[in-house]
Amino acid sequence: MDVTLTRSQVVRWRTAVFAVFFLSGLSVATWASRVPALKNALEIDSMQVGFLLFGAGVASIIGLSVAPLALSRLGARRAMLTSIVIFAVGVTTIGIGADVAHSFGIVIVGLALFGLGNGSVDVMMNVEGAAIETETGKTLLPLFHALFSVGTVAGAGLGALAIALDLNVLAHAVIISAVIVLVGIFATANVPSREEAMDPDAPGVGEKRPWRERLSRSLQAWREPRTYGLGLIILGMSFAEGGANDWLALGVVEGHEGSEAFGALGLAVFSLSMTVLRIAGGPLVDRFGRVLVLRVLSGFAAGGLLLFVFAPTFPLILVGAALWGAGVSLGFPLGMSAAADDPRDAAARVSATATIGYVAFLCGPPLLGIISHSIGILNTLLLLVGLAVISGLASGAAKPLPASTSPSNTPAATE
The missing domain is CATH 1.20.1250.20 (MFS general substrate transporter like domains)
Structure with a gap:
């Protein structure tokens, strides 16, 4: 670590990263729980559902690849919040495609945003979790990943509740997306600025290396x-x-x-x-x-x-x-x-x-x-x-x- 943190700062940081893992799992289960409704709304067959799943997966891999670039440009806090907003917008776009436009193409766009944001934040939250391990001297990433699982359980449960209340996909998506963005804002605000995370406002940061140099290092x-x-x-x-x-x-x-x-x-x-x-x-x-x-x-x-x-x-x-x-x-x-x-x-x-x-x-x-x-x-x-x-x-x-x-x-x- 390049910044000395108080115990309360470390606790807030750890809680913030727990929240980000939870939000990622929540978003995954939110849209997954409404796949049958999406299929009916778009009047598509199982093969087309498979294309939707494949598209989200490809976008996730792209998100993983661009995460180091986003970190080098924005720093950890802003890059993580940006990624959270992107996948929240993706969830809402899926709802718009299903219930307003009834458009397979718009749902694909929503899933691309969802996968891109979730893939990016996957890298960032794991990097932050590993940094917390170093700061505390304890292995915590398995517990962080358990919070992702808890998020998927919560998302599935809320999906079942939304279905029981007869909420359409859009209403369900908007509510969950709003929660994701609000919690994401408060969570990332408690992630400390660190030189190691390339935050431009971190204490002790001198002149930054050129972006191309940082890009080359990210591919190393x-x-x-x-x-x-x-x-x-x-x-x-x-x-x-x-x-x-x-x-x-x-x-x-x-x-x-x-x-x-x-x-x-x-x-x-x-x-x-x-x-x-x-x-x-x-x-x-x-x-x-x-x-x-x-x-x-x-x-x-x-x-x-x-x-x-x-x-x-x-x-x-x-x-x-x-x-x-x-x-x-x-x-x-x-x-x-x-x-x-x-x-x-x-x-x-x-x-x-x-x-x-x-x-x-x-x-x-x-x-x-x-x-x-x-x-x-x-x-x-x-x-x-x-x-x-x-x-x-x-x-x-x-x-x-x-x-x-x-x-x-x-x-x-x-x-």
């Missing part, structure tokens, strides 16, 4: 082997997490001939296990280090998947789902934490590493669906076992950098 991460090692960690775990979100319930129903209720229960167990590990994961990492925790959890993921696929009874299927959820819980947040070890290049490295994870989220589920047509859903899930093992083998890339002051830079963490 793609030339570092460690980026690809961290990318493998996140790739394997993101693939396994995305595969569960889209195919676990169907695996119970079609693969194990269970009911739809059992399928939903299996997904709920997976999600609960993942959230609990994210809440409790920080102290484990501080005690045993990133590398060991990631290796153990990759074993949990691989073992859970094998048990899920081959379990002869439903209780064992649920045990497999729980191990699967626990195993994938910390891959993404610890990968982000490791990418941000050096605060000077945190934004560029987080952007590059997160891009690999987002590609897995975007391409993984459709690819699994294509493969499952030939070999069946349970056999397809076995591919995730190999990816989990690869993630574990690559976990050494998460070892803290020699000069890092990250909270995991302990003897246990550097094994």
Whole structure:
């Protein structure tokens, strides 16, 4: 850190970043909860819904890529607030496209804004979370990511309430967007100005390096082997997490001939296990280090998947789902934490590493669906076992950098 902060400032900063993670999850679940209404309002088929989802994913990847540029131009506070406003406007635009214009094109524009803003803020909030880890000496990114999950639960719940109250998509979107912007304004106001975050008004900032020089430095991460090692960690775990979100319930129903209720229960167990590990994961990492925790959890993921696929009874299927959820819980947040070890290049490295994870989220589920047509859903899930093992083998890339002051830079963490 380049600025000495009081304890109350650190607490406000931490709370602010918790709020940004929550808002991101809230926005995702808000529009996702109204997909059926969007489909009816636009009179489109499932393939066209798939194009909408793909468009949002591509825009998210673009947002990840431009985040370091936005940080270099605007600094952390203004860049983060700008991104929040962009994805809030995107949510409202989706509502306008659905209920006012009944236009597929306008909804695509809304989703592009939504994905662009959310992708950008994803990098920024992870960079800020990693900086708070350095300031406090504690591993907190798993807990920050748990707040994202809480936001998605809240968004889904509010979506169900909006449907019960017979609110159309636009009214629902406007209310949530207003909340997002208002909370975002108050939250980002409590993010301290820091030279490391390239804030122009940060104490001690001298003459800025030329923008082209900062741009060149932001692209340096793609030339570092460690980026690809961290990318493998996140790739394997993101693939396994995305595969569960889209195919676990169907695996119970079609693969194990269970009911739809059992399928939903299996997904709920997976999600609960993942959230609990994210809440409790920080102290484990501080005690045993990133590398060991990631290796153990990759074993949990691989073992859970094998048990899920081959379990002869439903209780064992649920045990497999729980191990699967626990195993994938910390891959993404610890990968982000490791990418941000050096605060000077945190934004560029987080952007590059997160891009690999987002590609897995975007391409993984459709690819699994294509493969499952030939070999069946349970056999397809076995591919995730190999990816989990690869993630574990690559976990050494998460070892803290020699000069890092990250909270995991302990003897246990550097094994």
